[in-house]
Amino acid sequence: MIPSPYPSMSTASPFPAPSSRAARRDADRQRKRAERQALRDAGAPDPRQLDAAIVDALRDALVAPAGQGVVRRHVDIHDVLRGAARALRGRTHGGVSLRREAIHAALADRLAPRQD
Numbered sequence: 001m002i003p004s005p006y007p008s009m010s011t012a013s014p015f016p017a018p019s020s021r022a023a024r025r026d027a028d029r030q031r032k033r034a035e036r037q038a039l040r041d042a043g044a045p046d047p048r049q050l051d052a053a054i055v056d057a058l059r060d061a062l063v064a065p066a067g068q069g070v071v072r073r074h075v076d077i078h079d080v081l082r083g084a085a086r087a088l089r090g091r092t093h094g095g096v097s098l099r100r101e102a103i104h105a106a107l108a109d110r111l112a113p114r115q116d
Contacts, residue, residue: 036094043099044106045088054110057083081107 039046045053060083061075088103 040094040096042102044102045098046093050106053084053087
């Protein structure tokens with residue numbers, strides 16, 4: 001019988017060894033921690049803060065002020081962006097005040113991500 005150059009399916013495990021899985025998980029945690037710290041240092045909003053501000057601003061723009069339960073059919077995107085930026089103004093991220101430039105950059109990246 002000729003030996004096969006491929007390992008048998010019974011000896012190959014589809015899951016990585018526990019130590020490498022734990023190491024990868026720890027590396028991912030450290031990477032995310034560094035990303036969050038870089039956002040704080042830049043005065044940029046947390047992604048959850050950013051999404052909440054955008055959703056709140058969109059809701060405010062859609063709900064017509066004149067009628068109860070009336071929803072506008074069209075909104076001006078500038079109203080949504082201004083509302084989101086206004087909601088984030090004066091807020092903090094991890095105790096660091098958000099900067100206006102970082103808020104605008106975060107809004108632009110979230111709503112129209114670059115295609116690198």
